[in-house]
Amino acid sequence: MTVGGRSPWDVRLVCGAAGAAALQALHSAVPNGAGRLGSLLETFLPWLGLTVPVLGCLALLKRSRAGLLACLAPLAVWLWIFGGMWLSPARAPGPYDLTVVQHNVADDNADPSGTARALLAARAGLVAVQELTPAARCVYQDVLGASHPHRAVHGTVGLWSVHPLSDVRPVDIRPEGFPESWQRGLRATVSAPGGGVTVYVVHLPSVRLGPAGLASAARDESAARLGTLVDDDPADRLLVVGDLNGTVQDRGLAPLTSRLHAPPSGFAFSWPAALPVARIDQVLxxxxxVARVSALEETGSDHRPVLARVRLR
Incomplete structure (x- = not known):
C-alpha cells in the first residue's frame, strides 16, 4: 500500500524527521506554563540529536531513501545549535589567567576527604563547592587549606582560593517563603595575577520531575534574584560559579544567563555522576x-566536578 506514491514508512520517517527538526529549531515556542515543558525540553535538548541515528537506521532497514534524506533536516538543525560545541577542539588555546573547579560535593557524601583530594588534584586556582556540611567543612579545609589558604564559606557554599580574597559577603538568593537558614550564596573579590575578578558562588533550589512535569518555580525565582544582583554589581569582571540546577539552554534561568556568557565549546555533562546527561554545574x-569547560571524574558525589579555564580580558 502506498500513500501518494510513497510507502507508509516513507511518510512516517519523513514526518518523524520533520518533527524532530521542528522541535529542536522551535524549542522556545514550546509553552512553559503548567509542567514547565519548555524547560524540561531545553534541559535535555542536545539529546534530540539521537533521533538522527534512530531514524537513519529505520530508513536503512525499511530501504526508504526519502526517510534517509529527511534525516538531514534534524541533523542540520542539531549542528546549527550544537555544532560549535561538538566540533570545537578539545582544548581552547592558552594561556589562561585563572582555572576554576566547580563541584556540588553532596551533603551525603561518604568520602569527603577523597572528594577534596580529587579537587586538589585538578590544580585549580579556585575551588567552589556546594552542599558543604559543618562536619565536612573541616575535612575540606584540612585537604585544601595548605595550597588554597584563602577561604570564604557561607551556609552550604564555599570558596577556596590560591589568591587573596577580599570584600567577602553573603548573597541572599532565597525565594519567597524560604527560611533565613537557607544560605546558598556568597560573593568575593579574587586578587588574581591578571587582575581582580568578582566571584559569586551559588546553589539554586533543586527541581523535581514528576507526573505534573518539572517543578522549577523556586529555582526560577532564585535565578531571577541572582540575575538582578549580577546586573546591579559594578564589577567589570565577574564570574558566577555554582550548581544552577539547570542548563544554559533552560529558559527558566534566562534572567541570569542572559546577563552572562557561557563557554563556547564542550558539553561537559556533570549530572548524574554515574551517567551524566546534562551540565547543571556552571561557570559563567x-x-x-570562559574559554573551556570540561567534566572531571566521579567523586563521592552525585555530581561530577567541572573544570573551567578563564581569561581575564
Whole structure:
C-alpha cells in the first residue's frame, strides 16, 4: 500500500524527521506554563540529536531513501545549535589567567576527604563547592587549606582560593517563603595575577520531575534574584560559579544567563555522576572569557566536578 506514491514508512520517517527538526529549531515556542515543558525540553535538548541515528537506521532497514534524506533536516538543525560545541577542539588555546573547579560535593557524601583530594588534584586556582556540611567543612579545609589558604564559606557554599580574597559577603538568593537558614550564596573579590575578578558562588533550589512535569518555580525565582544582583554589581569582571540546577539552554534561568556568557565549546555533562546527561554545574562570566569547560571524574558525589579555564580580558 502506498500513500501518494510513497510507502507508509516513507511518510512516517519523513514526518518523524520533520518533527524532530521542528522541535529542536522551535524549542522556545514550546509553552512553559503548567509542567514547565519548555524547560524540561531545553534541559535535555542536545539529546534530540539521537533521533538522527534512530531514524537513519529505520530508513536503512525499511530501504526508504526519502526517510534517509529527511534525516538531514534534524541533523542540520542539531549542528546549527550544537555544532560549535561538538566540533570545537578539545582544548581552547592558552594561556589562561585563572582555572576554576566547580563541584556540588553532596551533603551525603561518604568520602569527603577523597572528594577534596580529587579537587586538589585538578590544580585549580579556585575551588567552589556546594552542599558543604559543618562536619565536612573541616575535612575540606584540612585537604585544601595548605595550597588554597584563602577561604570564604557561607551556609552550604564555599570558596577556596590560591589568591587573596577580599570584600567577602553573603548573597541572599532565597525565594519567597524560604527560611533565613537557607544560605546558598556568597560573593568575593579574587586578587588574581591578571587582575581582580568578582566571584559569586551559588546553589539554586533543586527541581523535581514528576507526573505534573518539572517543578522549577523556586529555582526560577532564585535565578531571577541572582540575575538582578549580577546586573546591579559594578564589577567589570565577574564570574558566577555554582550548581544552577539547570542548563544554559533552560529558559527558566534566562534572567541570569542572559546577563552572562557561557563557554563556547564542550558539553561537559556533570549530572548524574554515574551517567551524566546534562551540565547543571556552571561557570559563567561577564567581562571575562570562559574559554573551556570540561567534566572531571566521579567523586563521592552525585555530581561530577567541572573544570573551567578563564581569561581575564
Amino acid at each position: 562570566g561577564r567581562g571575562v572569557e
